[in-house]
Amino acid sequence: xxxxxxxxxxxxxxxxxxxxxxxxxxxxxxxxxxxxxxxxxxxxxxxxxxxxxxxxxxxxxxxxxxxxxxxxxxxxxxxxxxxxxxxxxxxxxxxxxxxxxxxxxxxxxxxxxxxxxxxxxxxxxxxxxxxxxxxxxxxxxxxxxxxxxxxxxxxxxxxxxxxxxxxxxxxxxxxxxxxxxxxxxxxxxxxxxxxxxxxxxxxxxxxxxxxxxxxxxxxxxxxxxxxxxxxxxxxxxxxxxxxxxxxxxxxxxxxxxxxxxxxxxxxxxxxxxxxxxxxxxxxxxxxxxxxxxxxxxxxxxxxxxxxxxxxxxxxxxx
Amino acid sequence: xxxxxxxxxxxxxxxxxxxxxxxxxxxxxxxxxxxxxxxxxxxxxxxxxxxxxxxxxxxxxxxxxxxxxxxxxxxxxxxxxxxxxxxxxxxxxxxxxxxxxxxxxxxxxxxxxxxxxxxxxxxxxxxxxxxxxxxxxxxxxxxxxxxxxxxxxxxxxxxxxxxxxxxxxxxxxxxxxxxxxxxxxxxxxxxxxxxxxxxxxxxxxxxxxxxxxxxxxxxxxxxxxxxxxxxxxxxxxxxxxxxxxxxxxxxxxxxxxxxxxxxxxxxxxxxxxxxxxxxxxxxxxxxx
Numbered sequence: 001x002x003x004x005x006x007x008x009x010x011x012x013x014x015x016x017x018x019x020x021x022x023x024x025x026x027x028x029x030x031x032x033x034x035x036x037x038x039x040x041x042x043x044x045x046x047x048x049x050x051x052x053x054x055x056x057x058x059x060x061x062x063x064x065x066x067x068x069x070x071x072x073x074x075x076x077x078x079x080x081x082x083x084x085x086x087x088x089x090x091x092x093x094x095x096x097x098x099x100x101x102x103x104x105x106x107x108x109x110x111x112x113x114x115x116x117x118x119x120x121x122x123x124x125x126x127x128x129x130x131x132x133x134x135x136x137x138x139x140x141x142x143x144x145x146x147x148x149x150x151x152x153x154x155x156x157x158x159x160x161x162x163x164x165x166x167x168x169x170x171x172x173x174x175x176x177x178x179x180x181x182x183x184x185x186x187x188x189x190x191x192x193x194x195x196x197x198x199x200x201x202x203x204x205x206x207x208x209x210x211x212x213x214x215x216x217x218x219x220x221x222x223x224x225x226x227x228x229x230x231x232x233x234x235x236x237x238x239x240x241x242x243x244x245x246x247x248x249x250x251x252x253x254x255x256x257x258x259x260x261x262x263x264x265x266x267x268x269x270x271x272x273x274x275x276x277x278x279x280x281x282x283x284x285x286x287x288x289x290x291x292x293x294x295x296x297x298x299x300x301x302x303x304x305x306x307x308x309x310x311x312x313x314x315x316x317x318x
Numbered sequence: 319x320x321x322x323x324x325x326x327x328x329x330x331x332x333x334x335x336x337x338x339x340x341x342x343x344x345x346x347x348x349x350x351x352x353x354x355x356x357x358x359x360x361x362x363x364x365x366x367x368x369x370x371x372x373x374x375x376x377x378x379x380x381x382x383x384x385x386x387x388x389x390x391x392x393x394x395x396x397x398x399x400x401x402x403x404x405x406x407x408x409x410x411x412x413x414x415x416x417x418x419x420x421x422x423x424x425x426x427x428x429x430x431x432x433x434x435x436x437x438x439x440x441x442x443x444x445x446x447x448x449x450x451x452x453x454x455x456x457x458x459x460x461x462x463x464x465x466x467x468x469x470x471x472x473x474x475x476x477x478x479x480x481x482x483x484x485x486x487x488x489x490x491x492x493x494x495x496x497x498x499x500x501x502x503x504x505x506x507x508x509x510x511x512x513x514x515x516x517x518x519x520x521x522x523x524x525x526x527x528x529x530x531x532x533x534x535x536x537x538x539x540x541x542x543x544x545x546x547x548x549x550x551x552x553x554x555x556x557x558x559x560x561x562x563x564x565x566x567x568x569x570x571x572x573x574x575x576x577x578x579x580x581x582x583x584x585x586x587x588x589x590x591x592x593x594x595x596x597x598x599x600x601x602x603x604x605x606x
Binding site for chain 2: 032053056058059061063064065066067068069070071072073074075076077094095098099102103104
């Protein structure tokens with residue numbers, strides 16, 4: 001895996017979604033795309049209008065959309081469903097859970113604007129619990145996307161993966177971390193930076209770039225850590241977590257999500273019964289979201305490189 | 319028109335479905351009696367005369383499909399499937415036993431012939447829309463039949479699915495509303511009055527028809543008919559517990575116990591009705 005991170009912004013995710021969804025549908029006649037009146041938000045609208053048999057606008061009715069997607073799966077299609085993360089999780093969870101997972105149907109769900117990425121849409125649109133919900137769905141894959149190359153590859157793989165796959169991703173840009181055309185293995189974390197093993201930071205989504213920034217700052221103080229991108233939050237790459245927990249002896253997680261039920265929970269649950277080490281977390285405390293610019297919200301909820309630095313020092317007694 | 323011979327066959331099948339369901343409940347001691355008995359006639363017409371299915375190949379892609387969204391009527395569907403030969407009749411007695419293929423609510427992963435998993439009310443509606451839409455997009459000839467309870471229509475999801483069906487002209491899906499006027503806590507008009515269902519479906523863009531849902535002839539005439547540019551919704555006026563007087567007259571008949579004593583009485587009543595069908599021919603094994 002070639003890491004090309006230099007802090008520069010990547011292509012906007014919505015541009016990637018607007019290209020990749022139509023391309024997948026054109027390459028694979030079984031792919032069908034469903035949206036709940038948010039096509040224009042991810043650039044699929046014009047293509048969808050020209051291809052009404054491949055793209056279905058279900059209107060503002062997410063529960064129905066989830067059920068229709070599951071029904072289409074049973075008829076041999078590979079449905080890709082999109083709406084904002086709150087609606088892609090809480091609003092249609094029971095339908096994805098039962099009509100999808102329990103009934104043995106396969107659905108790929110894209111929830112955009114996870115956590116603080118919901119910014120100006122505010123607390124009603126700000127899912128800090130979507131990963132917790134999808135983690136509790138038996139057999140589901142849960143992805144928190146880091147950059148454009150990852151989104152492109154993970155989405156292409158999901159369409160052929162049985163069961164429920166949940167992809168949480170922003171619509172704007174994150175920093176570019178991976179080279180174009182990179183391949184990602186679901187369920188395998190990626191070592192993004194390896195300055196040393198004073199501590200390990202396991203991050204996902206928008207927090208990966210912040211973890212890299214924290215690692216750089218810590219290196220200035222001669223504290224050398226490793227940063228892992230755990231883009232598959234479920235199933236957790238337990239072997240990688242164990243390996244670095246043993247080497248570092250202190251683990252800090254970082255996620256744009258409630259501390260309950262997401263990456264911190266997954267890592268804690270695993271290490272608690274296998275190899276207990278001092279843990280730290282950077283995550284949203286048990287709170288609802290609120291409105292504001294993303295930068296403000298990152299400060300407000302403590303999702304910053306600074307907080308990662310603090311947690312590394314605390315957990316690692318450094 | 320329903321010819322005399324077929325009519326007798328369907329009458330017989332409807333009663334055999336009821337007997338099968340009661341035998342299932344008896345083996346477990348209780349079950350969703352009322353709503354299983356109310357749809358037995360619709361199931362008899364669907365599996366006995368209308369639906370194109372192959373018991374030897376339950377997943378045949380061009381088949382007609384049934385989604386019993388009121389999944390608690392699964393025991394009636396199981397009886398129909400067993401009588402049709404999808405699995406051995408004796409298996410009916412495993413209803414809700416540990417490790418069974420016949421759970422209380424329909425499960426497509428467990429039961430041959432069950433086309434979709436249901437039970438969480440409302441969800442089968444959207445699933446059926448997706449299945450029918452999928453078949454249409456794949457160019458398959460099959461129709462999907464969707465059985466929805468009138469109480470189930472309390473669920474908003476059902477109306478989302480109805481709106482979608484009409485707006486996107488999903489005409490290879492037929493909605494059958496089991497309008498038995500009762501739900502778990504009492505009469506539907508007391509729990510949450512849904513008003514005039516025919517008018518509601520018509521307003522949603524359906525070709526909506528009210529019939530006597532326990533009348534085989536009326537069911538047959540409608541369910542076999544060609545559908546044009548609007549999806550068909552059949553409001554089936556039924557009696558919850560239909561076929562067993564004592565069950566019909568029990569107010570709380572959603573779920574009922576079946577004891578040795580009631581079983582003997584109820585089965586006798588159903589078999590009397592079978593015997594009353596002229597030229598009914600020989601009984602099937604297992605239910606005599």
